[in-house]
Amino acid sequence: MKDEVTSKDRAAGLKGMGTSRKRVEDVRFTQGKGNYVDDIKLDGMLFGDFVRSPYAHAKVVNIDTSAAMKVPGVLAVLTAKELAPLGLHWMPTLAGDKQMVLADGKVLFQGQEVAFVVATDRYAAADGVEAVEVDYEELPVVVDPFKAMEPDAPVLREDLAGKMEGAHGPRKHHNHIFTWEAGEKDATEKVLSGADVVAEEMVYYHRTHPCPLETCGCVASMDKVTGKLTLYGTFQAPHAIRTVVALISGIAEHNIRVISPDIGGGFGNKVGAYSGYVCSVVASIVTGKPVKWVEDRMDNLMSTAFARDYWMQGKIAATKDGKITGLWCHTTADHGGFDACADPTKFPAGFMNICTGSYDIPTAYLAVDGVYTNKAPGGVAYRCSFRVTEAAYFIERMIEVLAIKLNMDAAELRRINFIRKDQFPYNSALGWEYDSGDYHTAWDKALKAVGYDALRAEQAQRIADFKAGKTRKLMGIGLTHFTEIVGAGPVKNCDILGLGMFDSCEIRIHPTGSAIARLGTISQGQGHATTFAQIIASEIGLPADDITLEEGDTDTAPYGLGTYGSRSTPVAGAATAMAARKIRAKAQMIAAYLLEVHDDDLEWDVDRFVVKGDATRFKTMKELAFAAYNKAIPGLEPGLEAVSYYDPPNMTYPFGAYICVMDIDVDTGEHDVRQFYALDDCGTRINPMIIEGQVHGGCTEGYAIAMGQEIAYDEMGNHKTATLMDFFLPTAWETPTYTTDFTVTPSPHHPIGAKGVGESPNVGSVPCFSNAVHDAFRHFGLVQSHMPHDHWRIWKIAEDLGLHAE
Amino acid sequence: MSKMHVKLKVNGQEVEGLAEPRTLLIHFLRENLRITGPHIGCETSHCGACTVDMNGKSVKSCTVFVAQANGADVTTVEGLVNADGSLGVIQEMFREHHGLQCGFCTPGMITRAHRLLQENPSPTEEEVRFGMAGNLCRCTGYQNIVKAILASADLLKGQKEAAE
Ligand code: FES
Numbered sequence: 018m019k020d021e022v023t024s025k026d027r028a029a030g031l032k033g034m035g036t037s038r039k040r041v042e043d044v045r046f047t048q049g050k051g052n053y054v055d056d057i058k059l060d061g062m063l064f065g066d067f068v069r070s071p072y073a074h075a076k077v078v079n080i081d082t083s084a085a086m087k088v089p090g091v092l093a094v095l096t097a098k099e100l101a102p103l104g105l106h107w108m109p110t111l112a113g114d115k116q117m118v119l120a121d122g123k124v125l126f127q128g129q130e131v132a133f134v135v136a137t138d139r140y141a142a143a144d145g146v147e148a149v150e151v152d153y154e155e156l157p158v159v160v161d162p163f164k165a166m167e168p169d170a171p172v173l174r175e176d177l178a179g180k181m182e183g184a185h186g187p188r189k190h191h192n193h194i195f196t197w198e199a200g201e202k203d204a205t206e207k208v209l210s211g212a213d214v215v216a217e218e219m220v221y222y223h224r225t226h227p228c229p230l231e232t233c234g235c236v237a238s239m240d241k242v243t244g245k246l247t248l249y250g251t252f253q254a255p256h257a258i259r260t261v262v263a264l265i266s267g268i269a270e271h272n273i274r275v276i277s278p279d280i281g282g283g284f285g286n287k288v289g290a291y292s293g294y295v296c297s298v299v300a301s302i303v304t305g306k307p308v309k310w311v312e313d314r315m316d317n318l319m320s321t322a323f324a325r326d327y328w329m330q331g332k333i334a335a336t337k338d339g340k341i342t343g344l345w346c347h348t349t350a351d352h353g354g355f356d357a358c359a360d361p362t363k364f365p366a367g368f369m370n371i372c373t374g375s376y377d378i379p380t381a382y383l384a385v386d387g388v389y390t391n392k393a394p395g396g397v398a399y400r401c402s403f404r405v406t407e408a409a410y411f412i413e414r415m416i417e418v419l420a421i422k423l424n425m426d427a428a429e430l431r432r433i434n435f436i437r438k439d440q441f442p443y444n445s446a447l448g449w450e451y452d453s454g455d456y457h458t459a460w461d462k463a464l465k466a467v468g469y470d471a472l473r474a475e476q477a478q479r480i481a482d483f484k485a486g487k488t489r490k491l492m493g494i495g496l497t498h499f500t501e502i503v504g505a506g507p508v509k510n511c512d513i514l515g516l517g518m519f520d521s522c523e524i525r526i527h528p529t530g531s532a533i534a535r536l537g538t539i540s541q542g543q544g545h546a547t548t549f550a551q552i553i554a555s556e557i558g559l560p561a562d563d564i565t566l567e568e569g570d571t572d573t574a575p576y577g578l579g580t581y582g583s584r585s586t587p588v589a590g591a592a593t594a595m596a597a598r599k600i601r602a603k604a605q606m607i608a609a610y611l612l613e614v615h616d617d618d619l620e621w622d623v624d625r626f627v628v629k630g631d632a633t634r635f636k637t638m639k640e641l642a643f644a645a646y647n648k649a650i651p652g653l654e655p656g657l658e659a660v661s662y663y664d665p666p667n668m669t670y671p672f673g674a675y676i677c678v679m680d681i682d683v684d685t686g687e688h689d690v691r692q693f694y695a696l697d698d699c700g701t702r703i704n705p706m707i708i709e710g711q712v713h714g715g716c717t718e719g720y721a722i723a724m725g726q727e728i729a730y731d732e733m734g735n736h737k738t739a740t741l742m743d744f745f746l747p748t749a750w751e752t753p754t755y756t757t758d759f760t761v762t763p764s765p766h767h768p769i770g771a772k773g774v775g776e777s778p779n780v781g782s783v784p785c786f787s788n789a790v791h792d793a794f795r796h797f798g799l800v801q802s803h804m805p806h807d808h809w810r811i812w813k814i815a816e817d818l819g820l821h822a823e
Numbered sequence: 824m825s826k827m828h829v830k831l832k833v834n835g836q837e838v839e840g841l842a843e844p845r846t847l848l849i850h851f852l853r854e855n856l857r858i859t860g861p862h863i864g865c866e867t868s869h870c871g872a873c874t875v876d877m878n879g880k881s882v883k884s885c886t887v888f889v890a891q892a893n894g895a896d897v898t899t900v901e902g903l904v905n906a907d908g909s910l911g912v913i914q915e916m917f918r919e920h921h922g923l924q925c926g927f928c929t930p931g932m933i934t935r936a937h938r939l940l941q942e943n944p945s946p947t948e949e950e951v952r953f954g955m956a957g958n959l960c961r962c963t964g965y966q967n968i969v970k971a972i973l974a975s976a977d978l979l980k981g982q983k984e985a986a987e
């Protein structure tokens with residue numbers, strides 16, 4: 018009994034998994050001592066800035082840089098002409114397409130990079146940009162992906178003329194990129210034609226942008242003496258960037274050092290390879306000086322990494338009592354001028370085929386057509402795992418549409434269609450193996466927590482009052498049960514540019530019992546330095562406070578594929594646990610030697626190996642660490658360190674149940690989120706405080722996306738939302754307050770059972786907010802209205818439904 | 824462009840330097856003085872990452888010319904640590920309540936919160952949310968920022984009472 022208490026005390030002292038350990042990063046950040054890219058200032062550093070296209074589609078007839086070169090402080094101006102001899106005027110994209118680094122004869126979207134001005138500081142660079150003269154000849158613009166596919170639509174990508182085979186199979190039109198299919202077409206069509214009920218709807222998930230508070234940027238520094246290139250940048254995947262730079266620049270990979278310093282939020286924006294990186298590297302080689310490039314906010318919103326823009330036509334079939342029998346989806350994906358989506362190679366539409374969601378749908382079919390338009394390239398996973406958020410929005414809207422058709426309660430419709438606990442591992446009709454889940458438990462907990470039945474009664478009363486003229490406010494109850502798919506991924510399925518999506522961790526234990534761990538991932542605010550140390554602490558029994566964590570320097574960290582798609586915990590977290598277990602295994606042999614017993618006669622107890630049956634004979638990890646460096650142990654090498662490269666056997670499938678209650682003013686279109694309840698199941702919880710923080714943040718992004726945030730273009734391809742005045746980022750004033758909750762269904766294949774949580778709240782909250790808006794008007798005949806639900810659009814719903822006074 | 828001489832007080836220290844008339848305060852702080860706590864998130868007065876305290880008011884230093892700050896008394900987040908180098912109350916409360924993630928908005932947030940609590944030492948949650956609405960955060964959803972500021976208010980009031 019007494020022993021048990023001390024074990025517990027010792028475990029508490031480690032601040033391992035399950036504790037809300039305060040973040041180690043915060044001591045620096047709260048006093049302004051972070052080190053972000055724009056904080057870097059090297060001797061003689063220059064600054065680069067882009068001349069950007071004012072047109073969405075135009076021929077570039079001539080670029081005159083002579084006046085710019087006369088501007089005081091301007092040292093060089095790069096155009097495609099200068100880059101062409103190096104073969105760097107185009108670069109490969111992550112999606113198997115290629116993209117202009119600088120306009121090569123034409124521009125395909127407003128804000129496209131046309132020339133790169135290098136000057137002594139950012140003011141002189143801006144002066145230089147003003148002085149570059151470009152002659153354009155306007156071409157017809159296509160911003161609508163459906164119009165882009167019409168037979169006589171203008172040809173956007175002349176460089177692809179005649180190429181009817183793309184990176185992902187045949188192209189069927191000059192503006193077509195790929196068709197990607199999953200599931201069974203004929204079988205699904207058969208189910209649809211024979212079904213009791215079929216609901217059909219077009220669900221549009223509009224174009225938006227991750228917009229982290231820090232924009233993208235880099236500092237390239239070519240050391241002419243050593244021939245070594247150091248590239249600092251806001252990279253979510255530093256090793257992949259190193260390999261890409263090596264492949265496209267011809268600089269040997271060992272001569273490239275990529276460093277991601279502190280990153281001011283990523284959310285997918287910082288996964289891609291951008292023109293600014295290439296131009297900075299070239300400019301540093303040309304000038305012999307370090308060159309910094311940092312986007313301003315307008316550059317960021319116009320050119321790097323939009324997200325979503327999926328037109329999803331859906332059909333869902335069910336029996337008359339609501340059992341879903343089939344799902345059909347055709348998506349038109351607007352990829353902009355170049356296909357620069359950041360998806361694993363074999364998944365040009367990401368994991369859109371998770372669109373059967375949390376439901377047991379026996380037959381399904383999905384087809385996605387990627388299309389070029391005169392918009393910015395990108396298509397990144399904005400805090401989601403490769404199109405999962407589109408998939409979740411689609412299915413959660415289709416469920417609601419079906420509920421309307423069946424005249425059923427949408428909570429009940431979900432319940433009768435959930436995959437049951439005993440069906441896991443569950444093979445979905447579109448090809449995934451869901452690892453684990455307990456949806457009914459989570460759902461019941463959520464409905465009970467919000468008092469669902471009472472809410473519905475209140476809503477019924479409200480409708481009656483509204484009809485009686487007693488109120489002008491309607492009430493919506495938004496429901497969502499989402500299933501995420503994260504942790505890409507098994508190397509056999511998932512690679513980026515041929516690089517398998519494993520991840521890695523190296524741990525070195527110092528003689529005095531402290532440690533350093535290095536990972537292939539990179540934190541952008543997720544608190545890796547805090548949480549990964551907690552995993553190690555629990556695995557090897559050294560206090561988390563004694564473990565330093567390093568990421569982001571390719572010269573020191575083991576190779577990894579980086580942080581996006583919620584893959585850090587599922588993949589690098591697993592690598593961390595595995596490396597720690599290798600260390601523990603060696604420590605056990607050292608303990609056996611010191612205690613003069615067979616290693617099988619030892620058992621692990623929190624922070625020590627104890628001789629079985631004799632609690633007085635033990636060696637602590639701290640003692641074993643010292644012994645590893647101090648004792649000559651027969652048959653064992655000195656030292657105590659390990660590295661693990663982890664290739665996950667499967668993805669993990671976090672899930673959650675979200676409920677939102679919203680009041681809507683029919684006359685102004687304003688809304689008030691009265692309540693938002695978020696239950697997440699991310700398997701084993703490493704740091705509950707950090708999980709909660711991730712949920713608050715992700716839900717707030719979801720709130721923005723659903724309620725007002727969009728990247729919009731006019732007919733001419735003019736970007737209408739390129740400042741924070743127009744692009745909605747909620748403030749503390751509008752942002753709802755969230756109630757978080759959880760269930761724990763560990764992943765059966767992950768060493769510590771963790772699934773990842775960072776992106777779940779974005780995936781889950783968008784349909785939840787949107788469903789609340791729809792639900793408020795359901796009883797007045799609304800079936801589907803596209804996001805974002807800003808005040809005007811909500812007012813318009815009411816207007817179209819005839820709810821305003823004559 | 825010809826440069827002008829500017830002299831101001833930053834975090835209690837007299838500093839001076841040469842700057843173009845068009846130089847923004849944020850760039851002077853970051854590039855000339857290498858005070859990199861205040862960040863740049865937009866350069867258009869929307870995000871608040873560049874917030875500093877100038878003559879007892881919160882300003883967005885991306886919208887102030889350093890020429891306008893000539894002779895001013897400026898405090899940045901670096902100036903809010905205690906004399907012994909430990910974290911100031913608001914900084915400590917942000918850490919305690921997980922009021923930051925990537926940390927990019929944090930210097931502006933804390934500097935703004937510092938001024939808000941001078942203006943209104945016992946704010947309600949609503950007043951905190953309204954008073955902080957000039958500062959955007961993309962990571963936290965504000966919930967823990969609000970908590971941290973309310974907790975700071977309590978602690979600061981306690982300290983003041985103890986001192987009196
Ligand atoms: S940088 Fe000054 S408000 Fe955004």
Ligand code: FES
Pocket residue numbers: 230281282542922923924925926927928929959960961962963
């Ligand atoms: S903590 Fe990242 S923007 Fe606020």
